[in-house]
Amino acid sequence: MKKRLLSVLLVLVMATGLLSGCAGKKEDSSTNKPNTDVSEPDTNKGTDTDEQVTIKILSTLITEKEGPMEQAMADAYMAKNPNVKIELIGQPVNEMAKKIVALNTSNDLPDAFFMPTEFMAQAHDMGIIVDHEELLGEEFIGTLTEKVVEYGKINGQLMMVPWHVIPVAVIYRGDWLQEIGMDKIETMDDFAAAAKAFTNDSRWGFSMVGTNNGSGQARFVQYSRAFGVNEIYQNDAGEWVSDLGTDKFRNALQSFVDLALVDGVVPPGATETGYPEAAAYFAQEKTGLMITGSNAIGAIESDNPNLKGKLASVAVPKAERHVTNLQTSGYAITTASKNPEIVADYLKFITQSEFSVDFGVKSGRLPVTKDAAADPAFDNETFKGFIDCMEYALPSPSFPAYGEIQDVMGEAYNTMIGNGVSIDDAMEKVISRVETILADNQ
Numbered sequence: 297m298k299k300r301l302l303s304v305l306l307v308l309v310m311a312t313g314l315l316s317g318c319a320g321k322k323e324d325s326s327t328n329k330p331n332t333d334v335s336e337p338d339t340n341k342g343t344d345t346d347e348q349v350t351i352k353i354l355s356t357l358i359t360e361k362e363g364p365m366e367q368a369m370a371d372a373y374m375a376k377n378p379n380v381k382i383e384l385i386g387q388p389v390n391e392m393a394k395k396i397v398a399l400n401t402s403n404d405l406p407d408a409f410f411m412p413t414e415f416m417a418q419a420h421d422m423g424i425i426v427d428h429e430e431l432l433g434e435e436f437i438g439t440l441t442e443k444v445v446e447y448g449k450i451n452g453q454l455m456m457v458p459w460h461v462i463p464v465a466v467i468y469r470g471d472w473l474q475e476i477g478m479d480k481i482e483t484m485d486d487f488a489a490a491a492k493a494f495t496n497d498s499r500w501g502f503s504m505v506g507t508n509n510g511s512g513q514a515r516f517v518q519y520s521r522a523f524g525v526n527e528i529y530q531n532d533a534g535e536w537v538s539d540l541g542t543d544k545f546r547n548a549l550q551s552f553v554d555l556a557l558v559d560g561v562v563p564p565g566a567t568e569t570g571y572p573e574a575a576a577y578f579a580q581e582k583t584g585l586m587i588t589g590s591n592a593i594g595a596i597e598s599d600n601p602n603l604k605g606k607l608a609s610v611a612v613p614k615a616e617r618h619v620t621n622l623q624t625s626g627y628a629i630t631t632a633s634k635n636p637e638i639v640a641d642y643l644k645f646i647t648q649s650e651f652s653v654d655f656g657v658k659s660g661r662l663p664v665t666k667d668a669a670a671d672p673a674f675d676n677e678t679f680k681g682f683i684d685c686m687e688y689a690l691p692s693p694s695f696p697a698y699g700e701i702q703d704v705m706g707e708a709y710n711t712m713i714g715n716g717v718s719i720d721d722a723m724e725k726v727i728s729r730v731e732t733i734l735a736d737n738q
Contacts, residue, residue, distance in 0.1 A: 349635055350381045351642065353627060354396075354409035356389040361598060362659045369646045369655075382642060390510065393418065400424055405632035407639045411456040413623050414510065417694050420450040426629045428454040431640045439647075443689055444664045448624035450694055456626035457643040460652070460661035462589035463689070464518050464621045465681040467596070469494070469584040470608035484522060484551065484615040487585070491561035494584040502555055503574040503583040506566035508710035513702040514621065515587045516552060516709055521690065523548035524616035527705065528695045536695055536734055540704065541727040548615070550719050553712045567714035579603070587612065589623060590682040593660035609681030611688060622689035625661065697737045704729045 357366045363386075370382040385406065387395055393415040399405050405424060419425055429437055437445065444458045468481065468490065476493040480486065491501030505512045517527060525539045525548055539545055556562040563569065563577055575592055577583040579599035586592065590609075597604050611618040629639050646652070652663040653671045662682065663669045674683060695701065708726050711717040717725075 346379060348379050348381065349638060350383055351408070351633075351635060351639055352383045352385060352406040353639075354387045354392065354406050355384040356387060356392060356410045358384045359386040359388055361595065362655075362661070365655055365658065366646075369651050370642075372651075373642050373645050380638060380642070396424075397422075403632075405630045407633040407635065408457075408627040408629045408643070411626060411628040413621075413625075413692055414699060416450045416455045416692070417696060417698070419455060419628065420453060421696075424630050424632070425453070425455055426631055426633070426636055428457055428629065428640075431629065431636055432457065432644065436644055439665045439667070441664060441666055441669055441686075443622055443686055444624050447622045447689060447691055448626070456624070456628045457640065457647075458624050458664040459626035459643065459647060460656065460659075461664055461686075462591050462623040462625060462661055463682045463685050464515070464587065464589050464623070465609050465611050465685045466613065467578070467586045467588055467592055467607055467609050467681075469606060470677055471606045472584045473608070481610050481613055484613050487613040488551075488555065488559065488561075491555065491585055492559055495561045499582050499584070500563045500577075501561035501583065501585055503569075503577045503586040504556060504562045504566050505569060505571050505574045505587075506556065506562075506710060506713055507568065507570045508703070508706035509570065510702070511571045512710070513706040516705055517702065518587060518612050518619055518621055519552055520545055520548035520705065521619040522612050522615050522617060523551070528693045528698060528701050536738060538701065538730050538734065540701070540730050541723070544616075545726070546719065546723055549708055549712070549722065551615075552709055553719075556713050567710050575599075590660040590662055590679070593678060594658055595660070598658075605678075608677040609679065611681055611685035618685065618688040619690055620685040620688050621692070622686060624664070626664075695737065697733050700733050701730070704733070 355366060357363055367384065370384055374380060374382055387409070389410065389412055392410060392412050396405070396409055396415070396419070400422060411419065440458055444461050445454065448454050448456055448458050466481065466487070472494055473481070473490060476490070478486070478490055478493070481490055494501035505515050520527065523544050525542070525545045527540055528536060528538050531537050556566045563582065571588070574583075574586060575588070575595050576599070578586050578592075579596045581600070581603075593607060596607065612620060627643055629636050629643075633639055647663070647665055649663070649665065649668040649671065652665065652668045653673055656662050656668070657673050662674070662679070663671070704726055708722045712719065712722050
């Protein structure tokens with residue numbers, strides 16, 4: 297009987313100890329749990345806990361001139377949230393898509409990465425991106441300009457947390473335009489006339505990006521769209537079709553090539569002139585016109601501060617219509633992130649006017665929020681064309697082989713300028729390649 301009583305008492309003591317231990321662990325767990333409620337209006341997600349969180353972000357800007365500005369934003373967030381470490385990992389934009397595919401294969405995706413426009417459709421198909429609209433909340437989405445949200449989507453999914461927008465327009469020397477007696481550049485005829493008038497023994501009119509790569513192709517896409525060309529689209533039957541075999545594209549191609557070969561308004565070696573070289577020509581005051589994104593303003597003025605106040609911008613001139621590509625840029629949060637709410641909070645933090653206005657003026661990467669975009673800092677001739685052209689934005693096609701379509705266009709102008717290929721031969725190659733691409737992707 298005594299043995300049985302001792303056994304019962306021993307069991308009760310052990311049970312009491314276990315319950316006490318469980319209660320202690322539960323209290324510790326709740327104390328260390330991070331506050332990740334995205335509904336909080338202040339950007340203080342990590343300050344309610346001592347638990348350290350590292351957020352890894354693949355950044356393209358950290359490798360460029362804007363790197364120190366981006367790092368300063370990250371530092372400001374970490375100062376307010378001491379338990380959060382923002383690790384910006386440099387990755388060139390031209391290699392981002394390939395890198396993300398490789399990291400996904402090895403199950404090593406970062407918390408977020410800079411989303412290249414041309415990678416949006418593929419990333420959507422890969423299923424590696426979170427539901428940004430749900431994560432960010434209606435209140436924040438409502439602060440963004442409508443077109444930024446619209447053109448940041450693929451099949452209804454917002455593919456990134458928008459950070460800045462880079463419309464494509466024409467930068468020109470406003471002082472040179474006054475000197476030649478022109479008051480505006482509205483049409484492609486005006487564009488050619490200004491380029492010819494700007495050209496003399498010591499300079500050329502047009503900083504053409506003639507390389508057959510993504511940078512050159514993207515600019516020529518906008519040039520040809522101004523002639524009414526839709527390089528790839530779906531007809532009423534839902535079939536993919538292209539205007540690249542039409543007279544509209546032929547006229548656009550011939551007009552573009554003639555600027556280099558006939559009019560002589562382009563620096564020599566156009567097929568080897570990429571964006572860095574074209575921007576350098578402009579900064580060195582060797583050229584006075586350039587089809588480019590608004591980010592070129594920051595690069596040019598950084599290289600030559602004397603040009604501040606002399607640059608102006610205008611929507612891509614029309615042959616048939618004005619156009620632009622509204623490059624909504626930002627970071628995509630991956631489904632692999634263990635702290636998506638904290639990542640979202642950081643990405644919302646850097647869109648604040650406190651940062652985005654100064655960043656926009658210095659870099660030419662324009663704000664995505666309505667309040668910041670309306671700031672007086674952008675109410676001048678330098679930014680006017682980029683602001684105005686947003687109404688002419690055309691969506692990026694979701695065609696799965698869009699990169700191949702761009703390559704067809706790039707090969708056409710590049711071989712005509714560099715190898716002397718005739719317009720007839722170039723068009724024959726264009727039509728043949730497009731037919732093959734369409735047949736493989738219906």
